[in-house]
Amino acid sequence: MGITRICILGGGTAGWMTAAALSNKYSSLGFEITLIESDAIGTVGVGEATLPHIRMFNQALGIDEAEFMRATRATFKLGIEFCDWGRLGDRYIHPFGDYGAPVDGIEFHHFWLRLLQNGHTSELDDFSYPVLAAEAGKFRMPGPDVSRIGSNFGYAYQFDSGRYAKFLRGYAESRGVTRMEGRVVEATRDQQSGGIASVTLDDGRSASADLFIDCSGFRGVLIEGELETGYEDWSRWLPCDRAQAVPCEARGPSLPYTRATAREAGWQWRIPLQHRTGNGYVYWSEYISDDDATQQLMSTLEGPATADPKQLYFKTGKRRKLWNRNVVAVGLSGGFLEPLESTSIYLIQEGITALIELFPTSADMERDAAEYNRRMDLGFDRVRDFLLLHYVATQRDDSPMWRYFREMELPDSLSEKIEAWKSRGYVQRYEHGVFLPPSWIAVMAGQGLIPQGRDRRVDARPMADVIQMTDSIAKQSHAAVASTPDHGEFLKRYGAVDPSIMDAAE
Amino acid sequence: MAASPLTSIAVLGGGLAGAFAAARLARALPDDIALTLVDVSGADGQDLFFGTVTTPAAYNAMLGLGLGEPEIMPGTDTTFSLGTQYHWAGREWVQAFHQPLPVLAGVQFHQYAARARKPYPDFVMSVAAARRGAFAHPPEGQTTPLAELEYGYHFLPAQWAKLLTDSLPARVERAAGNVASVEAEGETLSAVVLEGGRTIKADLFIDTVGVRDRTDGDWSGGAVVHAQESLSPAQGPTGVVRTLRQKNDGWIATTPLRRGTHSLTLGSDGADGTGLTLGRREQAWVGNVLTFGLNATAASPLTPAPMSLLMRGADSLAELVPFTTEMRVEAREYNRRHRDDFDHALLFERAFHPDAHHPPRLAHKIEQFESRGALVQYDLEPFEAPDWLLLHLGMGRVPAARDVLADRVTDAQLHGQLATMRRAVETVAAKLPPAKVYHDGLLRYLGKRNG
Numbered sequence: 042m043g044i045t046r047i048c049i050l051g052g053g054t055a056g057w058m059t060a061a062a063l064s065n066k067y068s069s070l071g072f073e074i075t076l077i078e079s080d081a082i083g084t085v086g087v088g089e090a091t092l093p094h095i096r097m098f099n100q101a102l103g104i105d106e107a108e109f110m111r112a113t114r115a116t117f118k119l120g121i122e123f124c125d126w127g128r129l130g131d132r133y134i135h136p137f138g139d140y141g142a143p144v145d146g147i148e149f150h151h152f153w154l155r156l157l158q159n160g161h162t163s164e165l166d167d168f169s170y171p172v173l174a175a176e177a178g179k180f181r182m183p184g185p186d187v188s189r190i191g192s193n194f195g196y197a198y199q200f201d202s203g204r205y206a207k208f209l210r211g212y213a214e215s216r217g218v219t220r221m222e223g224r225v226v227e228a229t230r231d232q233q234s235g236g237i238a239s240v241t242l243d244d245g246r247s248a249s250a251d252l253f254i255d256c257s258g259f260r261g262v263l264i265e266g267e268l269e270t271g272y273e274d275w276s277r278w279l280p281c282d283r284a285q286a287v288p289c290e291a292r293g294p295s296l297p298y299t300r301a302t303a304r305e306a307g308w309q310w311r312i313p314l315q316h317r318t319g320n321g322y323v324y325w326s327e328y329i330s331d332d333d334a335t336q337q338l339m340s341t342l343e344g345p346a347t348a349d350p351k352q353l354y355f356k357t358g359k360r361r362k363l364w365n366r367n368v369v370a371v372g373l374s375g376g377f378l379e380p381l382e383s384t385s386i387y388l389i390q391e392g393i394t395a396l397i398e399l400f401p402t403s404a405d406m407e408r409d410a411a412e413y414n415r416r417m418d419l420g421f422d423r424v425r426d427f428l429l430l431h432y433v434a435t436q437r438d439d440s441p442m443w444r445y446f447r448e449m450e451l452p453d454s455l456s457e458k459i460e461a462w463k464s465r466g467y468v469q470r471y472e473h474g475v476f477l478p479p480s481w482i483a484v485m486a487g488q489g490l491i492p493q494g495r496d497r498r499v500d501a502r503p504m505a506d507v508i509q510m511t512d513s514i515a516k517q518s519h520a521a522v523a524s525t526p527d528h529g530e531f532l533k534r535y536g537a538v539d540p541s542i543m544d545a546a547e
Numbered sequence: 548m549a550a551s552p553l554t555s556i557a558v559l560g561g562g563l564a565g566a567f568a569a570a571r572l573a574r575a576l577p578d579d580i581a582l583t584l585v586d587v588s589g590a591d592g593q594d595l596f597f598g599t600v601t602t603p604a605a606y607n608a609m610l611g612l613g614l615g616e617p618e619i620m621p622g623t624d625t626t627f628s629l630g631t632q633y634h635w636a637g638r639e640w641v642q643a644f645h646q647p648l649p650v651l652a653g654v655q656f657h658q659y660a661a662r663a664r665k666p667y668p669d670f671v672m673s674v675a676a677a678r679r680g681a682f683a684h685p686p687e688g689q690t691t692p693l694a695e696l697e698y699g700y701h702f703l704p705a706q707w708a709k710l711l712t713d714s715l716p717a718r719v720e721r722a723a724g725n726v727a728s729v730e731a732e733g734e735t736l737s738a739v740v741l742e743g744g745r746t747i748k749a750d751l752f753i754d755t756v757g758v759r760d761r762t763d764g765d766w767s768g769g770a771v772v773h774a775q776e777s778l779s780p781a782q783g784p785t786g787v788v789r790t791l792r793q794k795n796d797g798w799i800a801t802t803p804l805r806r807g808t809h810s811l812t813l814g815s816d817g818a819d820g821t822g823l824t825l826g827r828r829e830q831a832w833v834g835n836v837l838t839f840g841l842n843a844t845a846a847s848p849l850t851p852a853p854m855s856l857l858m859r860g861a862d863s864l865a866e867l868v869p870f871t872t873e874m875r876v877e878a879r880e881y882n883r884r885h886r887d888d889f890d891h892a893l894l895f896e897r898a899f900h901p902d903a904h905h906p907p908r909l910a911h912k913i914e915q916f917e918s919r920g921a922l923v924q925y926d927l928e929p930f931e932a933p934d935w936l937l938l939h940l941g942m943g944r945v946p947a948a949r950d951v952l953a954d955r956v957t958d959a960q961l962h963g964q965l966a967t968m969r970r971a972v973e974t975v976a977a978k979l980p981p982a983k984v985y986h987d988g989l990l991r992y993l994g995k996r997n998g
């Protein structure tokens with residue numbers, strides 16, 4: 042017997058993304074898809090900065106970009122600006138794009154290193170169109186010819202997560218997804234398989250299904266509450282465990298990037314949307330009280346707060362099995378690695394993609410789960426190392442938290458990567474997982490780790506050639522930025538601005 | 548000893564691996580690094596274990612060394628290869644090089660073929676061409692089925708070694724002779740003394756000849772194989788694939804080369820063949836000695852793995868040439884890539900053996916394919932998803948279930964689309980000239996062009 046009845050528990054970003062993607066794929070096969078969400082419980086209400094991969098997700102659903110941006114009051118995102126990470130006063134942008142382009146098969150940054158190591162001054166940022174455009178508050182779409190500077194970059198969005206969920210809800214419901222409102226209070230098990238047969242709501246209604254997608258947020262109502270799958274605690278490496286989030290009125294032009302500012306016991310985000318700015322302080326409760334965190338957050342807002350700060354609690358890590366029996370945990374129920382690099386929604390998307398590729402064909406899902414868990418574990422591992430890099434590639438020691446990271450013993454996989462970079466500007470490549478070498482380069486160079494050596498092959502060219510080539514690339518990137526419109530102007534021209542905001546502004 | 552800039556590299560060569568490494572380094576490195584190639588006599592004694600087939604990656608690898616087809620084809624017996632036809636495990640299939648077929652509506656092509664109960668290989672251009680013994684260069688920048696043709700080469704290691712050696716620029720200093728002794732301190736080799744007294748000093752040694760002993764624990768693997776080769780003048784039509792037949796304790800491969808048919812027999816019984824211990828070094832690079840070629844990774848020429856590993860090793864080396872005489876980081880990273888590349892290649896080779904105790908990563912691949920036709924790929928494997936797909940199907944592995952999303956198209960749509968694709972492939976294949984005719988024409992053209 043096939044798997045044709047799917048129940049999604051939870052109506053946050055994860056729930057509705059799953060519902061939209063599954064309905065797009067399976068509705069025409071006559072599958073029944075139900076989503077249960079509780080208005081009383083609500084959603085986590087954060088998660089507004091994304092990675093470029095989300096564009097593929099939306100495209101696969103056939104969503105019109107401008108319409109989606111209007112509905113979610115989205116802005117474009119070219120990268121993340123990191124302030125005070127390497128040292129107090131430092132800043133850099135981690136862009137969605139490469140630095141320069143490989144020459145003779147050698148990664149471009151080695152040519153830059155040759156300049157530096159021979160006493161020339163040269164800024165890596167000059168070779169990155171998205172960094173320069175972001176700095177200038179500008180944006181346009183990448184062109185079709187990716188070999189050109191000004192086209193070899195990606196972009197993502199900053200959006201209102203509540204509106205995104207609502208937007209996807211419309212999409213999913215129009216494709217036959219049934220929504221049930223209420224609180225799940227009980228689950229019944231299938232005697233034979235040990236999987237979940239049905240869930241019961243507080244008003245007595247119930248929903249049975251062959252496959253359950255647990256999108257119930259940190260609670261993990263099915264994956265943990267019912268199946269007791271267990272949680273791998275990663276707070277040894279990523280110890281921040283609380284956050285406060287608060288929106289405020291936007292000030293100044295809308296910027297095409299997210300900002301993450303390091304603080305004494307954590308870091309603070311700033312996410313500019315069309316109609317407001319999202320802010321939050323992610324911190325380690327060991328080293329700062331909730332009250333002090335509130336105070337620090339509120340005192341650094343750029344405009345008046347438009348709501349009370351919301352307190353959030355979490356533990357970084359992931360479920361021991363993201364797919365257990367007939368339950369697949371997608372979203373916060375599966376794990377959470379703190380939002381420093383906007384990876385959560387990306388991991389939701391990876392989960393959905395893998396689920397579709399490995400969609401079970403019978404009640405015996407053990408093999409499907411094995412491959413799913415292998416893939417997702419790798420994805421989580423690789424994100425973990427990259428996040429941890431931000432905390433350890435630093436000279437900061439001005440508070441107990443920074444001293445903790447100084448003394449931390451790193452996972453081998455990470456310390457080897459850092460050492461290979463420091464000694465010769467080498468970055469390991471892999472095929473699977475997010476964060477390609479340019480991201481590693483951005484963070485390591487941006488946080489002040491400058492390699493001592495380089496790829497020897499770059500020395501085969503005369504120095505004058507290298508100077509000329511790098512100069513020319515820098516000029517091209519600056520010229521491309523000069524002809525790029527302001528971000529705000531582009532949003533309007535693109536038809537991406539919510540009309541009600543336009544009216545309000547006039 | 549304090550680290551000083553790395554200024555010299557010596558390749559202890561004499562066979563294909565040494566020539567390849569020297570050619571690669573000579574092209575890539577600045578002139579202030581002195582390069583020496585030592586022709587150690589007899590170093591090419593095992594080169595027949597490189598086999599006679601390369602993957603399509605050889606095209607770029609050779610081109611990067613200044614050796615395009617106009618340089619390679621006229622002076623050697625090299626021919627175009629679409630892969631290997633296996634007569635193996637009681638089955639027969641063409642293991643052809645190819646790119647993944649299109650993913651339609653998010654579903655991999657082989658899932659549709661499975662639904663329609665049509666053999667997937669029927670849709671692969673290089674399989675169709677191989678079955679007809681036909682070949683022509685794929686046109687660039689077009690979207691005809693012919694553009695999907697992927698090809699490697701049939702080659703003789705000795706000829707390529709010579710081609711590479713002859714192409715070495717003058718900057719490579721040459722020496723020849725047997726290694727009489729070495730001067731070493733700990734893991735650092737300071738000099739190699741050749742018979743006749745010449746001393747070769749270098750900061751880094753690329754060792755293809757086994758100067759560094761294979762102590763216990765330094766080699767994983769262990770099966771000893773023996774091989775014999777011969778070349779007989781061509782009789783009858785020659786093809787565009789290597790043909791490999793399983794025999795009692797090994798196999799025999801015949802390869803269509805320009806001047807005749809090459810045959811390579813490999814087995815565990817070694818009456819009078821050349822022997823080789825399959826496997827790999829635990830650490831290819833220790834101290835300032837990087838073991839290279841068959842001396843570091845000895846995969847079976849059952850597949851094109853030996854050449855693939857050689858090319859990958861050269862890539863890793865070129866990227867990791869040390870900056871100073873302190874090369875711990877380089878060695879560690881090289882060793883990581885070395886292990887991954889070999890172990891991944893080994894999974895592919897082991898997949899030819901149905902009943903063996905498969906390593907867990909291979910068992911997982913097979914289980915995923917057999918349960919649902921899923922192709923599991925690990926990071927940067929030398930054999931890619933299309934290779935695995937043909938191998939699984941060739942070995943008779945049949946998925947028990949398929950992707951339900953393949954059911955979203957109607958029967959009529961599905962059969963219509965598949966018939967169109969099949970016809971396109973067949974039509975193009977039928978027009979291709981026999982490989983030999985095409986090859987002769989190409990050589991005539993090159994001959995005229997070169998005057």
Ligand SMILES: Cc1cc2nc3c(=O)[nH]c(=O)nc-3n(C[C@H](O)[C@H](O)[C@H](O)COP(=O)(O)OP(=O)(O)OC[C@H]3O[C@@H](n4cnc5c(N)ncnc54)[C@H](O)[C@@H]3O)c2cc1C
Pocket residue numbers: 050051052053054055056077078079080082083084085086087088089090091202223224225226256257258259260262284285286321323353355371372373374380383384385386387389
């Ligand atoms: C501080 C912070 C900042 C973040 N920033 C980012 C970011 O910038 N970028 C990013 O990609 N991600 C970010 N994330 C993560 C992101 O918010 C989440 O990945 C995303 O919102 C998905 O959440 P969810 O849908 O899994 O859970 P939730 O939003 O918590 O949704 C859970 C759903 O389950 C329902 N539910 C729960 N229990 C029951 C029950 N018993 N019965 C019925 N319904 C139930 C709830 O009503 C709700 O609908 C951040 C997270 C935090 C904590």
